[in-house]
Amino acid sequence: MSLVGLVIIRFFALATIWIILLGLLVNALGASLYSWIRWYDLHQEEHPSNAHKKIYNTYLIGGLSGTATFVNIGLLIFSLRKRVRLVAELYREAGRAVSDMPHLFCVPLLTFVALSTMSTLWLYVSIWIESSGHLTLEGTTTYYKKDAVMHIARWFNVVMAVLLLIFIVGCQDMIVACSVAHWYFVRDKTELKAPIRRSAFYLFRYHLGSVALFALSTSTFRFLRTAMKKFEYALINPKNQYIRPLFNCCDCCILFFEKYLALMSRNAYIEMSLHGKNFLTSGKEAFLLVVNNRWTMQSVSATGDYILLFLKILAVFPPVIIGTFIYQDIHAINHVWIMILLTAFLAFCISHCFISVIEMVIDTIFICYCYDIKWNDGTDKPYFMSVNLMFPLVKQCLRRMRL
Numbered sequence: 370m371s372l373v374g375l376v377i378i379r380f381f382a383l384a385t386i387w388i389i390l391l392g393l394l395v396n397a398l399g400a401s402l403y404s405w406i407r408w409y410d411l412h413q414e415e416h417p418s419n420a421h422k423k424i425y426n427t428y429l430i431g432g433l434s435g436t437a438t439f440v441n442i443g444l445l446i447f448s449l450r451k452r453v454r455l456v457a458e459l460y461r462e463a464g465r466a467v468s469d470m471p472h473l474f475c476v477p478l479l480t481f482v483a484l485s486t487m488s489t490l491w492l493y494v495s496i497w498i499e500s501s502g503h504l505t506l507e508g509t510t511t512y513y514k515k516d517a518v519m520h521i522a523r524w525f526n527v528v529m530a531v532l533l534l535i536f537i538v539g540c541q542d543m544i545v546a547c548s549v550a551h552w553y554f555v556r557d558k559t560e561l562k563a564p565i566r567r568s569a570f571y572l573f574r575y576h577l578g579s580v581a582l583f584a585l586s587t588s589t590f591r592f593l594r595t596a597m598k599k600f601e602y603a604l605i606n607p608k609n610q611y612i613r614p615l616f617n618c619c620d621c622c623i624l625f626f627e628k629y630l631a632l633m634s635r636n637a638y639i640e641m642s643l644h645g646k647n648f649l650t651s652g653k654e655a656f657l658l659v660v661n662n663r664w665t666m667q668s669v670s671a672t673g674d675y676i677l678l679f680l681k682i683l684a685v686f687p688p689v690i691i692g693t694f695i696y697q698d699i700h701a702i703n704h705v706w707i708m709i710l711l712t713a714f715l716a717f718c719i720s721h722c723f724i725s726v727i728e729m730v731i732d733t734i735f736i737c738y739c740y741d742i743k744w745n746d747g748t749d750k751p752y753f754m755s756v757n758l759m760f761p762l763v764k765q766c767l768r769r770m771r772l
Contacts, residue, residue: 381732383457384670389679390449394442398638401435404428442675449672456672458758460740461729465755468550469558472565473730477722480541484685487537491530498522505587528592536584542635542729543580547642549733553741554753568642576641579648583634590627595740596622633659637734655736662739671736677724685713 408428423563449456467473502513515523555561573581597620636655637648644651659666692712738754743754 375437383454386453386460389676390442390446392670393675393679394446397435397439397442400441401432404431404435408432413599434601437581443671445675450746452669453672455665455758456669459669459731459734460473460676462734462755462758463727464609465733466552466730469561469728470548470552473726474723475547475725476541476544476565480537483537484534487530487533491526494526494624495523498526528588532588533593534586535587539580539583539634539638540572540577541726543572543576543642545726545729546635546639546733547571550729550737551638553734555735556753571642571766575645579641579651580638582648583630583637587627587630587634590623590630594623594627635732636736639733642733643737644749661690666735673728674729677728678726680721684714684724688716689713709743720757743745 392605401582404426408425411425411428427680498519500513501519502515505512505514542567545568547619548564551564551568552558552561598614600616633652634654636659640646640651640658641648642655679696689709689712738758741753744750
């Protein structure tokens, strides 16, 4: 279902984006008005019961959330009104890239196999660690007491699992970014020769250490946050008003660096695929590029978050509807909604794996678009972008000439 949505967005990108944004705005307004009306009706009751108070608070939270969502989407639409055409063309170019390189959707399948293998090995090692120790007699029962080495091994196993998880996902992003960058800067798209296989070769030949460095940095920050939480619970009195803010401040700083790395990692991978530099240099250049194109980048990112989330949710509906009819006929299942929620969760995860590829494709095309404008002028140095993607740029130049 999400692939159908991607096909629709490719051929009707501009209309689809406006329909999705305006539909979200209308739904947020309707949910907000309904919650406020119900809250007002309950507020007028003279002797509310405890159940009414809970419902009253629920509608109050719903009204506030709906209003905040409505204002957020409204401000987004107002700020994007002049950049929606560019966003639509980027989505259209992403559809072209995927249609020219359909094997991009095989990359998340390989990622799934790698993650499944890693999870199996992690579970196997975890079982060995948890079942190891020194046989100890306590009263009438015996158990395996773990020494310091086993506790360190438990933490080491968790840290390595997180590191490998980030590393595998980073390899996927790097392969997709390198493939799309190669596709963008080739004038004749029919001359593409195994871009995904070539990107995988570049990854393992040149950039494997950079991806590993990012995985190590991110897992280190996550381990520090977890260790700080452990120290906070073990050493600090809950009523202490002086040391707890210090831990919260340190946790906030570590979280900031972790989020910054996660935010810049995709752009750094794209820079690595374009220039072939290391992760730190590419991250610096990606940061400067984002700062110089912050408004357009914000428009693409904000719109993409809503549209891609809509596609993920859209992919959940068919399995849930089909599962509802199937599970209702199976009388051996006592809690049908648990199975339906599990089906929805699995469908969302599968759609997320494939749509994350589209998200990386869009980010890569946008970075390539920015460098295309920076390196070329459209006359002596012709652009690599398509005619449709060139239209917003020409329109912007004409607007500047009029001024």
